[in-house]
Amino acid sequence: MRLRLLSPGEMSADQKQTYDEAIAGKRGKPPPPMMAWLNSPEMARHATRLGGFLRFDTIFGAKLSEIAILVTARHWTSHYEWYAHKRLALQAGLDPKIIDDIRDRRTPVFDDPKARMVYDVAKSLHEGHGVAKGLYDDAVKLLSERGIVEIIGLCGYYTLVSMTLNTFEFPLPEGEVSELA
DSSP states (O other), X not given: OOSOOOOGGGOOHHHHHHHHHHHHSTTSSOXXXXXXXXXXXXXHHHHHHHHHHHHHSXXXXXXXXXXXXXXHHHHTTXXXXXXXXXXXXXXXXXXXXXXXXXXXXXXXXXXXXXXXXXXXXXXXXXXXXXXXXXXXXXXXXXXXXXXXXXXXXHHHHHHHHXXXXXXXXXXXXXXXXXOOO
């Protein structure tokens, strides 16, 4: 780990306020990248609030959100993000085969057309740097404009998370080995 993370007792009043807000929220604990973001307390506050919304309050359930998050983690080869969200995706009921396909950079087979669309839009955002007209039109019909905005939010936010975790070399928990090559 390249950065020493502060304990709550070492935090400034601004840092501690953001930390306390994070642990009082739906997560119940601070998200790991926030501990790095606390070096910029105002950024940490806004990013953590955005992450809470994107993780828990979009129009997508956890299963669909986790598809976009896993596509992002895989795109960035973010070992910690993959580790954390693979578990959450399994808890949300995402088929392990889909998770393995995303990990191995294969296009998964989806039973749910909305799941396929979330995957296609997320993949297009990362690999194509946008969404082509045909895919956009199909996504609006199936997911709505709000849905597209929220997929962009998920991919963008978890890009920030992945970059943070990768840059500061957040380690996996003791005994865990990365699945990503």
